[in-house]
Amino acid sequence: MAHGPRIVRLDQLVIQPGSGWARLPLIAGAVGLVFTVVSIVLAMGSKESTKQFFHSWLVAVVFFLCIGLGCLFFVLIHHATKAGWGVVVRRLAENLACTVPVLAVLFVPVVALGMYDLFHWTHADAVAHDRLLQVKEPWLNETGFWIRTVIYFVVWSGLAFYFRNTSRRQDESGDEALSRRMARFSPVAVALFAVTLTFAGFDWLMSLEPHWYSTMFGVYFFAGTVVSAFAALTVFTLAFERTGHFRGVVTGEHFHDLGKLLFAFTVFWAYIAFSQFFLIWYANIPEETNWFLSRLDGTDLNPASWRPATMLLAIGHFAVPFFFLMPRTIKRNRTLLLIGAVWMLAIHLWDVFWLVMPNLHREMTFSLLDVTSLLGVGGLFLATAGWLLGRGSLVPSRDPRLVESLAFENI
Amino acid sequence: MGLMTLDVPEAAAGYSHYGVLARFETAKALYRACEAVRDAGYSKWDALTPFPVHGLEKAMGLKPSKLPFLVLATGLSGAGLGFALQSWVHIKAYPLVISGKPLFTWPAFVPVTFELGVLGAALGAVLGMFAFNKLPTYHHPLFRSENFTRVTDDGLFIAIEAWDPKYDDRDTAEFLSGLGAVEVEHVPIDDPAEDGDGVGAA
Structure with missing residues (x-):
């Protein structure tokens, strides 16, 4: 109501050659490659730094994979619910989800080389004396691990490209049947996504401590994944608005909704994180509590010093953003929402770090390799994202619900 | 409206x-x-x-409506009351040792604290909406x-x-x-x- 007509030029929805966005793949790619090489050089310094490299690299790859997978989830749920409001930001999510194959390429060789250093259950001599690991061998064996890993990446990449390419086909034909087809397929895709994401969390993160298990771990991994994806979507949307591509397309209403989802999944993460801790704490069974003890003070015989890290996670991933993201005014203020989104990305990185690193160090330890790996993977992630975004419209320009999305207002 | x-x-x-x-x-x-x-x-x-x-x-x-502030206040009051009630029951009124844990085991209080926080916020939202609209x-x-x-x-x-x-x-x-x-x-x-x-x- 009462707005004048919003004029959106079609050429503003495409990244123009020579603009900052067009240079992103080259710059980010160069940074990524340089820091990947630096990481590898640093890794070859000593046996210790090799081990550190594998863990740091796993943190970096999983962190960016979370953004891609969370965006894939957004696309799936968007089609499954036939949502209207978010059509203008859906293409961003479609493109970010398609970074998964590149992250697979960054994941597979490094983890394959680092299997022995990362996963205790690959040590044949340890398994020989460990009843629990013998019982778990039908799942925790290298052949199974790699078959499953390949399945995860194939399923995710397949889904990501199916939805992106179908949506891009619609840009040309405007065929509404494509929307119906994606909506019909998306519930199946959601089920596939849920199963693969859960087991990927089990295989890549939970099995770092093979004696430990938590049936909630998959949901925990999912919750963090979605938080980071909405945070990343918010940052990208804000950036595209600032460079003028989304002027007149994305409004405060869309940011309000992205902020609401970011807030909701932050609360969901806290709910799941606490529930996981609570059940293990209450039952107090040694093989379960060990995982949390090594993230707190450890035991008398085997102390650890990760308590500040755990406190930071509880406060920074829940207490602070809960109150910060709650008010409507903050979600509708671009600067404050940007602060919230960047904070959630950072604290999600801390979450992944917290999941992986206590497996390597009993003492809270930071390494230069953490930074170089992050810059290496991050650069290549951004380069891929930039390259994907540069191909075609930044908005599904002939989606039947685009008008609904453009006119969307919160009541 | x-x-x-x-x-x-x-x-x-x-x-x-x-x-x-x-x-x-x-x-x-x-x-x-x-x-x-x-x-x-x-x-x-x-x-x-x-x-x-x-x-x-x-x-x-x-x-903008003042209702959100009321909801925040009643929500926090509900959570605070829930936590205080449990602390009082477990420490003062009926100090029972349960599964070998200390009397003040705050993690065990969180679910009830959370639920009462939700209840307080929900009541505050509904009743506050009625009050601000001068209903009935x-x-x-x-x-x-x-x-x-x-x-x-x-x-x-x-x-x-x-x-x-x-x-x-x-x-x-x-x-x-x-x-x-x-x-x-x-x-x-x-x-x-x-x-x-x-x-x-x-």
Whole structure:
């Protein structure tokens, strides 16, 4: 109501050659490659730094994979619910989800080389004396691990490209049947996504401590994944608005909704994180509590010093953003929402770090390799994202619900 | 829009009318009229529509609702009470050792604290909404108007109250007509003696 007509030029929805966005793949790619090489050089310094490299690299790859997978989830749920409001930001999510194959390429060789250093259950001599690991061998064996890993990446990449390419086909034909087809397929895709994401969390993160298990771990991994994806979507949307591509397309209403989802999944993460801790704490069974003890003070015989890290996670991933993201005014203020989104990305990185690193160090330890790996993977992630975004419209320009999305207002 | 500012103050005794009621044909006309009424400086008035009109609160110049702060306060009170109750029960009233844990085991208190926080916020939201809207209101002078029955069907209205400082019987009515109102009428204030059943004339 009462707005004048919003004029959106079609050429503003495409990244123009020579603009900052067009240079992103080259710059980010160069940074990524340089820091990947630096990481590898640093890794070859000593046996210790090799081990550190594998863990740091796993943190970096999983962190960016979370953004891609969370965006894939957004696309799936968007089609499954036939949502209207978010059509203008859906293409961003479609493109970010398609970074998964590149992250697979960054994941597979490094983890394959680092299997022995990362996963205790690959040590044949340890398994020989460990009843629990013998019982778990039908799942925790290298052949199974790699078959499953390949399945995860194939399923995710397949889904990501199916939805992106179908949506891009619609840009040309405007065929509404494509929307119906994606909506019909998306519930199946959601089920596939849920199963693969859960087991990927089990295989890549939970099995770092093979004696430990938590049936909630998959949901925990999912919750963090979605938080980071909405945070990343918010940052990208804000950036595209600032460079003028989304002027007149994305409004405060869309940011309000992205902020609401970011807030909701932050609360969901806290709910799941606490529930996981609570059940293990209450039952107090040694093989379960060990995982949390090594993230707190450890035991008398085997102390650890990760308590500040755990406190930071509880406060920074829940207490602070809960109150910060709650008010409507903050979600509708671009600067404050940007602060919230960047904070959630950072604290999600801390979450992944917290999941992986206590497996390597009993003492809270930071390494230069953490930074170089992050810059290496991050650069290549951004380069891929930039390259994907540069191909075609930044908005599904002939989606039947685009008008609904453009006119969307919160009541 | 709820009946946000519609109330009959004590001083209403001195007024012959409740105010002016104007009906508009379209949501667009109503929106424009609201902007004009707002810009003209009226403060005791409301827009009444059978369906939500997006952005009308901006056109009316309404301040953001105070309800969120009430919900936050009742939510935090609920959570605080839940936590305090459990702490008191477990430490002072019935100090029982359960599964070898200390008396003050705060993680065990979190689920109840959370649930009572939700309960407090929900009660605050519902009851606060009723209170801020002055509900339940069983009767209102506007129900005197025959036209006003259309507010639950297709009627879009603006009502300006007689005790608004800028109100004038004739000028305000002409002002609203000038804004494109299709029907403008003066609504009488109820005479309680005449309106014994308290249900209203409409």
